[in-house]
Amino acid sequence: MAPAKKNKHNEKYHRIIRAATKIFAKKGFFKAKVSDIAKEAQVADGTIYLYFENKDDILISLFEEQMLLVLENMRQQLSKEDNAAKKIERFALTHLKLIESNKNVAEIIQVELRQSTKFMKEYKNERFMEYLNLIADIIEEGQKGGVFNKAIIPDIAKRAFFGALDEMSRFWVLSSRKKYDIETAAEQISGYFLNGFMNYTPSPLKKAVLSGK
Amino acid sequence: MAPAKKNKHNEKYHRIIRAATKIFAKKGFFKAKVSDIAKEAQVADGTIYLYFENKDDILISLFEEQMLLVLENMRQQLSKEDNAAKKIERFALTHLKLIESNKNVAEIIQVELRQSTKFMKEYKNERFMEYLNLIADIIEEGQKGGVFNKAIIPDIAKRAFFGALDEMSRFWVLSSRKKYDIETAAEQISGYFLNGFMNYTPSPLKKAVLSGK
Amino acid sequence: MAPAKKNKHNEKYHRIIRAATKIFAKKGFFKAKVSDIAKEAQVADGTIYLYFENKDDILISLFEEQMLLVLENMRQQLSKEDNAAKKIERFALTHLKLIESNKNVAEIIQVELRQSTKFMKEYKNERFMEYLNLIADIIEEGQKGGVFNKAIIPDIAKRAFFGALDEMSRFWVLSSRKKYDIETAAEQISGYFLNGFMNYTPSPLKKAVLSGK
Amino acid sequence: MAPAKKNKHNEKYHRIIRAATKIFAKKGFFKAKVSDIAKEAQVADGTIYLYFENKDDILISLFEEQMLLVLENMRQQLSKEDNAAKKIERFALTHLKLIESNKNVAEIIQVELRQSTKFMKEYKNERFMEYLNLIADIIEEGQKGGVFNKAIIPDIAKRAFFGALDEMSRFWVLSSRKKYDIETAAEQISGYFLNGFMNYTPSPLKKAVLSGK
C-alpha cells in the first residue's frame, strides 16, 4: 500500500536528494520544509512522496546515499597505501578534504546525523559504523604489523580518531573561515595519533619518567 | 517590554532549567514542547515566560548554567595536578565521568549544542570556547615545560582532544550500554594523545623508518 | 516566501471574503476568530492562509473589494445626474440605501474601517479617499456652475457631508430599528447641505440680521 | 462579593483613568494591555481590579468620566449664548477645540466609542445621547424662535451635525497635521448647517428653480 521508494535510479529521486542536502544543510532538518526541498528540486510537493515515505525518510536516504559515496571514496583512497601508518594519514587527509569540498554533506553528517541518530531510534546508521570500522581495521592491521601498540583498543581508538577529525570539521563547517589549511590540520591530527599509536604505553607518564624526559 | 529572567536565583527558574534538561535530553529540542517542560517543572505554561524569553532562551540558559558548573568542576580538578601530562589524563577522566554521571546534560551538550550553535547564529557559545581553551592552556604549559613537542598547534590539538572524548561520550550516551568502562576509555584516549604529544614529529613515518622500526 | 493571494478570482477567495464580512460584522475584528471565518466559509483553517497573508490581510482585502463595488456603484449613480445639486441628493440617497441593503458591509465600514485606519498605520485606505473625493468633485462642480458659494472649502465640506451621512448610518446599523425611513433621512441631510451650500455665507448670523430675519 | 468600583474619589482611581485614556488612545482598546495601564498609572496590575471590575469596565468608566466633563463644558459654553444660531456656532467651535486640546480623549471617543458601542451591547452610552440631545435642543429652540425651518427633524439633524464635526475631528486625530485651523473648520461646518437650517426647504432644487438661481 505504501508507495515506498519507487525506482531509486529515477532522475527525480536524485534531484530530490541533492535538493534536500542543500536545504537540510542550510536550515537544519527541523526547520527545513518539505516544500522548500520540492521547490529546490523543481518538483511538486506531492512528488516527493512518490519517492520517499516521509520527511524522515528523505534524511535517512540522504545519509545512505552520501555515506555510500564517502565510504567508496575512502576505501579507494586507503587502497593506495600499503601500510597502516600511511593509511591513518591518508584517512585524515581524505576525511578533511571531503568536508572542504562538500560543505553541505559535511554539515549534515556533522549536525543532522546526531539529531537523527537520536530521534530515529530505529535507524541503525550502519554505514556510519562501516566508516568507523575502516579505522578499526587500519589499527588492527598496524597492530598485526607490529607498528601500533597492541594495548590499543581499536574500538575506542576508532572513535577517538574519528572524533578528533570530526570536531575539527565542525569548527570549519560552522566558522566558515579557516585559520589552518586542510593539510596542516590533517598532518597534526594524524601526527598525534600515529605517534600515540606507535609509542603507546598505558602509562605514558611512567614511561616518560623512566626514559628520563 | 520583555519580562526577561526576573530572578535567576529564583527557585522556579532552576526548576524549569532542570525540567528542560530532562525533556530536551529525552525528546530533543525541536520535539520538546514548552508545555512538557512546564508540566515536568510543575508550573503553568505561562510561568515559563516569566523566566525565559522563549523556547530558544531556555536552551541557551540551560547551556550557560551547565557549562558554568562543568567549567568550575574541571578547573578544580585540573588544579589538583601540577604537570601538563597529568592534567591531560585528569581532563579525560573528568570529562568522561561527567558524562557518565549526568547523561541528560551530556546528551544536550552532545546533540543540542551542535544544533543550537547552528540555528542560533548569534549565540557565541563562549563557555564552550572557555572549556576548549582549558585544553589549549594545558598543551601550552606542556610545551613550555618541554614535555610536549613545540610543533603541536594547540588550537588544533585542543579540538582533536575534545573531539576524541566527545565522540566517545556520544557513543555511550546513545548506546546506553558500555563495552568499556570510563577508566579504560580515559586511559586509552589520554594515552594516545600524551604519547602523541610527547613523541610528536610532523612526519612520524620518516622518523619510524630512520629509527629502524 | 509568503503564499500571497494566489488567485483573486478563485471561488474560495470570495467565499472567504463573504464569510469574513459576516463574521467581522457580527463579532468585530478582534473578537472574530480565524477559525470562525473558516467554518463560515466551509474551508479548513489553513486554507485561509493560501489566500490571505494573515488576519489583518483579510480585513484589508475585504475593504478593498467592497470599496471598489461601492465606488463603482456611486459613480454610476452620480453619472445619472447632470447638476451638482442633484448629485448631492443622489449621493445621500445612494449612500444610505447602500447601508440599508448591506448591513454587514456597512457595519464594517462604520466600525472596523476606523479601527483599521488606526491600527494599521501603513494601510492608506485610498479607496475611502476616492469616495470622499467624489463629494469634493461635486462641490467644485457646483462652485464652478455658480450654484454653490465659492467660500466653501471642498476639503472640509466633503468630510462634513460624509460625516453627516455616516453618523446617520451608524445609528441605523447599531440600533437595528429605524425611526425614519431612508428617503426622509436622505432628503433631510442633503437638504441641510444643499441649502447650506447654496446660501452659504461665512457669517450667517450677520446676514440673518441684515436680511431682517 | 465583587469588589466593584470602590471609592471613585480615590486618587488612584483617577490615575488609572488618566493612564487608560493615554494607553487606549495610543494602542486601541484591544491592543492595550492592562499591565500597560498599570505601569502608566504606577500601580500594580492587581490594583486595577480594586477599582474596576475588568478591562471593559475601565473603558466604560473612562467614557463616563470624560463625557461628564465634556458635557459639563459644553453646557457651560452654550449657556453663554442666547440664541440658537450662535449656539450652533459655539457648539462647533467648542467641540473641535476639545478635540484639539485633548487628542487622547478625542481619539477614544472617535474610535473606541464605536467599538465599545458595538461589543458591549449592554452599555447604553447615555452620556453620548445627552451630548447629541444638546444639539437637538438647540435646533428645537431655533425652530420655536422661528429662525430654523420647522421641517427640520431635530433627531436627524443632531446626528448630521455631530457626524460632520466628528468626521472632521477624525481626520485631525488620525492625520496629525492640520490643513485648516480649528476656527476655519468650525466656521465652515456651522456655516453649512446654519444656512441650511435657516433656509431649509425640503426640495431646495425646486426652490432654486423658482427663485431663478
Next chain:
DNA sequence: TATGAATGAGAATTCATTCAT
C-alpha cells in the same frame, strides 16, 4: 507518474485575572 490545492492537527506565546502575602 505528477501535480499542488486543501487539509487540520499541533504548538508557542500572550495576557486578563486571581490571590497569597
Next chain:
DNA sequence: CATGAATGAATTCTCATTCAT
C-alpha cells in the same frame, strides 16, 4: 488597601501529508 507572581485558557499560524485531477 496594595502587590505582582502565577495561572491557563485562548488563538494565530505552520506545514507534513493527502488525493482528486
